[in-house]
Amino acid sequence: MGLDGDHFCLELENGTKPGGNDLGLEKEPKTIAIEDAVKVLLQGLGEDVNREGIKKTPLRVAKALREGTGGYKQKVKDIVQGALFPEVGLHDRVGHAGGAGGLVIVRDLDMFSYCESCLLPFQVKCHVGYVPSGEQVVGLSKLSRVADIFAKRLQDPQRLADEVCSALHLGINPAGVAVILQCWHIHFPNLEPVFHDAKHQGWIKVLVSSGSGVFENENADAWCDFLGLLKFRGVTADKILTMDSEKKSWCPSYSSSVAKGSSELIAPNPRMVAAIASILGSLGEDPSRKELLETPSHFVRWLMNFQNTELEMKFNGFTCGIKDVLKPNGECSHNHQQLHAELSLSFWSQCEHHLLPFHGVVHIGYLCPEGFNPIEKSLLQSIVHFYGFKLQVQERLTRQIAETVSSILGGDTMVVVEANHTCMISRGIEKLGSNTATIAVLGQFSTDPAIRALFLERIPSSTTSGMF
Amino acid sequence: MGLDGDHFCLELENGTKPGGNDLGLEKEPKTIAIEDAVKVLLQGLGEDVNREGIKKTPLRVAKALREGTGGYKQKVKDIVQGALFPEVGLHDRVGHAGGAGGLVIVRDLDMFSYCESCLLPFQVKCHVGYVPSGEQVVGLSKLSRVADIFAKRLQDPQRLADEVCSALHLGINPAGVAVILQCWHIHFPNLEPVFHDAKHQGWIKVLVSSGSGVFENENADAWCDFLGLLKFRGVTADKILTMDSEKKSWCPSYSSSVAKGSSELIAPNPRMVAAIASILGSLGEDPSRKELLETPSHFVRWLMNFQNTELEMKFNGFTCGIKDVLKPNGECSHNHQQLHAELSLSFWSQCEHHLLPFHGVVHIGYLCPEGFNPIEKSLLQSIVHFYGFKLQVQERLTRQIAETVSSILGGDTMVVVEANHTCMISRGIEKLGSNTATIAVLGQFSTDPAIRALFLERIPSSTTSGMF
Numbered sequence: 001m002g003l004d005g006d007h008f009c010l011e012l013e014n015g016t017k018p019g020g021n022d023l024g025l026e027k028e029p030k031t032i033a034i035e036d037a038v039k040v041l042l043q044g045l046g047e048d049v050n051r052e053g054i055k056k057t058p059l060r061v062a063k064a065l066r067e068g069t070g071g072y073k074q075k076v077k078d079i080v081q082g083a084l085f086p087e088v089g090l091h092d093r094v095g096h097a098g099g100a101g102g103l104v105i106v107r108d109l110d111m112f113s114y115c116e117s118c119l120l121p122f123q124v125k126c127h128v129g130y131v132p133s134g135e136q137v138v139g140l141s142k143l144s145r146v147a148d149i150f151a152k153r154l155q156d157p158q159r160l161a162d163e164v165c166s167a168l169h170l171g172i173n174p175a176g177v178a179v180i181l182q183c184w185h186i187h188f189p190n191l192e193p194v195f196h197d198a199k200h201q202g203w204i205k206v207l208v209s210s211g212s213g214v215f216e217n218e219n220a221d222a223w224c225d226f227l228g229l230l231k232f233r234g235v236t237a238d239k240i241l242t243m244d245s246e247k248k249s250w251c252p253s254y255s256s257s258v259a260k261g262s263s264e265l266i267a268p269n270p271r272m273v274a275a276i277a278s279i280l281g282s283l284g285e286d287p288s289r290k291e292l293l294e295t296p297s298h299f300v301r302w303l304m305n306f307q308n309t310e311l312e313m314k315f316n317g318f319t320c321g322i323k324d325v326l327k328p329n330g331e332c333s334h335n336h337q338q339l340h341a342e343l344s345l346s347f348w349s350q351c352e353h354h355l356l357p358f359h360g361v362v363h364i365g366y367l368c369p370e371g372f373n374p375i376e377k378s379l380l381q382s383i384v385h386f387y388g389f390k391l392q393v394q395e396r397l398t399r400q401i402a403e404t405v406s407s408i409l410g411g412d413t414m415v416v417v418e419a420n421h422t423c424m425i426s427r428g429i430e431k432l433g434s435n436t437a438t439i440a441v442l443g444q445f446s447t448d449p450a451i452r453a454l455f456l457e458r459i460p461s462s463t464t465s466g467m468f
Numbered sequence: 469m470g471l472d473g474d475h476f477c478l479e480l481e482n483g484t485k486p487g488g489n490d491l492g493l494e495k496e497p498k499t500i501a502i503e504d505a506v507k508v509l510l511q512g513l514g515e516d517v518n519r520e521g522i523k524k525t526p527l528r529v530a531k532a533l534r535e536g537t538g539g540y541k542q543k544v545k546d547i548v549q550g551a552l553f554p555e556v557g558l559h560d561r562v563g564h565a566g567g568a569g570g571l572v573i574v575r576d577l578d579m580f581s582y583c584e585s586c587l588l589p590f591q592v593k594c595h596v597g598y599v600p601s602g603e604q605v606v607g608l609s610k611l612s613r614v615a616d617i618f619a620k621r622l623q624d625p626q627r628l629a630d631e632v633c634s635a636l637h638l639g640i641n642p643a644g645v646a647v648i649l650q651c652w653h654i655h656f657p658n659l660e661p662v663f664h665d666a667k668h669q670g671w672i673k674v675l676v677s678s679g680s681g682v683f684e685n686e687n688a689d690a691w692c693d694f695l696g697l698l699k700f701r702g703v704t705a706d707k708i709l710t711m712d713s714e715k716k717s718w719c720p721s722y723s724s725s726v727a728k729g730s731s732e733l734i735a736p737n738p739r740m741v742a743a744i745a746s747i748l749g750s751l752g753e754d755p756s757r758k759e760l761l762e763t764p765s766h767f768v769r770w771l772m773n774f775q776n777t778e779l780e781m782k783f784n785g786f787t788c789g790i791k792d793v794l795k796p797n798g799e800c801s802h803n804h805q806q807l808h809a810e811l812s813l814s815f816w817s818q819c820e821h822h823l824l825p826f827h828g829v830v831h832i833g834y835l836c837p838e839g840f841n842p843i844e845k846s847l848l849q850s851i852v853h854f855y856g857f858k859l860q861v862q863e864r865l866t867r868q869i870a871e872t873v874s875s876i877l878g879g880d881t882m883v884v885v886e887a888n889h890t891c892m893i894s895r896g897i898e899k900l901g902s903n904t905a906t907i908a909v910l911g912q913f914s915t916d917p918a919i920r921a922l923f924l925e926r927i928p929s930s931t932t933s934g935m936f
Binding site: 395431 | 520521571575862906
């Protein structure tokens with residue numbers, strides 16, 4: 001394909017000034033206050049806030065947090081108004097085609113929200129239904145827009161469902177509203193068990209519901225119709241959490257505190273805690289609201305998993321133990337090289353551009369002489385975690401793992417990292433299904449496409465299929 | 469759940485003025501020009517532009533079209549600038565971890581674009597890769613943002629891929645860029661064959677690619693790595709269209725013209741054609757660009773499928789033939805009633821709020837006395853098409869089908885309509901995976917939850933799984 005320089009320039013000249021809103025947002029006192037607070041967090045992590053990769057992180061985080069919680073500023077009435085359409089034949093009688101017209105359901109609305117307990121985003125699949133009355137129906141897209149107003153706040157799944165239900169009921173005055181939310185929250189890494197435990201790759205799931213009017217009673221017949229049209233999405237009545245049950249166990253920030261026992265927990269850095277509390281205030285929340293009291297500590301504990309560590313020392317610690325790794329096994333070694341592949345090693349990391357987690361799997365391929373034992377999986381997993389648990393970018397993580405493995409083996413290494421980036425889900429672009437793969441190649445892998453292809457073929461298909 | 473009126477009011481009072489941009493957009497001369505053109509289209513369809521359901525349609529269409537083609541106003545440079553990060557160790561040498569760092573791929577970016585040949589939106593799954601050079605990487609979200617600038621224009625899949633590739637190459641100056649797009653375009657209904665033919669439920673798919681630098685040669689090794697990490701998404705080299713092949717066959721507006729032969733085509737209403745041409749101009753396009761010359765005619769032909777028809781006459785035509793439908797079969801009839809279900813009848817319709825297609829399947833359930841023959845499928849399919857091919861809302865469509873079937877049978881009817889709304893995909897909210905179900909119930913179905921559940925259980929799971 002030819003590159004058309006003129007065409008590119010044309011784009012630039014034709015453009016009008018974009019991001020006019022952004023410039024306004026950047027200068028608002030609340031944005032600047034959040035920026036300052038994020039600098040405190042970065043310093044608490046042992047980072048140099050003027051480092052090239054992170055010097056704009058405070059602004060990025062501030063803008064993203066304010067946009068991602070923009071629901072505090074939106075009015076339900078403005079969205080619903082003008083979107084109520086008269087439909088002849090939709091009378092007040094419920095349950096007739098010529099009456100209330102039966103049920104209207106919008107399914108599979110993908111959105112995200114922010115967990116009020118730990119400030120991390122969580123993913124939501126929202127199903128909304130209502131029974132029209134009073135000869136009017138609402139524009140279908142408004143169900144999604146109203147749900148989004150409440151999602152873009154600090155939330156708990158049940159409260160989110162209740163608020164969406166209540167707002168729709170008051171906004172469109174139907175015979176009833178039903179809301180079902182499937183929510184996914186990332187696990188928190190527990191540094192010790194994560195080295196041996198694969199469960200941290202999964203997600204914490206919860207299913208909640210809320211109903212008004214003909215759906216107010218959870219045993220109402222109307223629920224059967226609604227659930228009947230959701231059953232293929234894995235939604236069934238028995239999986240729905242009853243209100244207040246396990247209320248505290250949804251966010252892993254609670255369970256990880258409980259697991260360790262409060263006496264064992266290291267007290268979080270008070271400057272960082274105060275910084276988070278000030279961010280909550282800047283977003284329009286009351287940091288003294290009961291549900292938010294522990295949020296600053298939870299977020300700081302999460303963040304401290306990714307503290308800047310004494311790189312050289314630990315790295316030497318790894319390499320010291322490595323000399324004995326590659327030794328001949330019983331058989332005689334030839335000059336033939338064998339491809340070894342260690343696939344789907346889990347990793348956790350924190351995006352240094354957005355201060356949000358990215359996580360997924362690492363695949364490591366290397367050549368070693370026939371007759372030699374492959375590197376133990378646990379050592380490779382340790383290398384992966386060592387480079388993962390810090391502020392990172394995926395490209396660097398990939399390269400660092402490749403270089404370290406290569407330094408053990410003396411050359412021929414290929415590393416593929418497949419990751420879901422929370423920042424791609426929740427910040428700005430909202431590409432919920434997207435994921436990122438990066439490749440680093442050294443030695444023979446950089447010159448031989450056939451050996452690369454051989455390794456790529458071994459990578460399983462489902463490693464980054466996300467949560468759905 | 470209790471409804472909290474105070475809470476709702478609080479939302480309203482706390483809100484700042486929303487939609488500030490919208491109000492500006494509404495008053496711009498280009499928006500008003502599109503509104504006027506849309507009124508011409510509605511009149512051409514035989515509609516009363518002051519009818520309650522459609523009186524705001526011109527404004528909705530104008531705003532949505534201008535927002536959906538906002539890419540004409542955006543600059544690549546503004547997006548990429550400030551998002552290039554230095555990465556130590558990423559030298560100019562390609563193919564090393566310590567060199568160009570290997571490949572970076574962002575997969576499964578869901579977006580939509582507008583077909584330049586018929587003005588309908590088409591859905592895009594975009595996979596972008598690049599090989600960094602010059603010790604810098606670009607923020608991952610920028611790959612998506614740049615792709616979106618070019619998607620939000622009138623496009624052809626190959627041109628979209630080329631423009632994204634070219635812009636990224638010039639913007640981030642890497643060793644190479646690779647773009648692969650999976651595109652889905654809705655079929656056009658051909659009124660005659662659609663009555664017998666199920667293929668119109670599907671989508672027209674196309675797979676295109678574009679490459680620069682190390683990807684410029686389509687046989688380059690770099691492509692193997694890229695495709696190796698896309699194979700599980702159904703992307704393989706042999707499925708990719710080579711440039712210029714079948715260039716004209718992607719959009720069904722071409723093939724439907726060719727199929728009928730130009731002599732058989734009714735000349736489209738010249739006022740409507742002129743209105744579309746003026747819309748193209750208002751969006752910032754040149755209506756005399758070669759690829760856009762036939763677009764107004766194509767869009768008008770598509771639209772005329774949904775012309776307002778002489779409702780009474782045709783309806784009488786249906787009911788006249790219906791008297792003989794329900795007759796006893798050979799066996800003696802009892803008083804027992806049997807549930808009959810006709811599932812997954814395809815339908816097409818045009819959303820009267822957005823002037824965009826929605827389509828999917830209709831499931832019809834009814835009770836008829838044991839010993840009577842069920843209604844023929846072809847008659848039910850005719851009823852579905854009769855109410856589908858006009859400006860509609862899904863709630864009304866559901867009710868009309870239910871009432872018509874009920875008038876044949878004398879009562880006990882249930883209708884479920886499952887639909888994908890193009891307006892939910894392309895207008896404003898961009899909820900690509902969402903779909904809508906509506907229910908209408910008459911007679912025994914409105915009072916007996918068990919019989920409703922029995923019918924809902926028969927509905928197959930995959931009818932609205934969308935195109936992915």
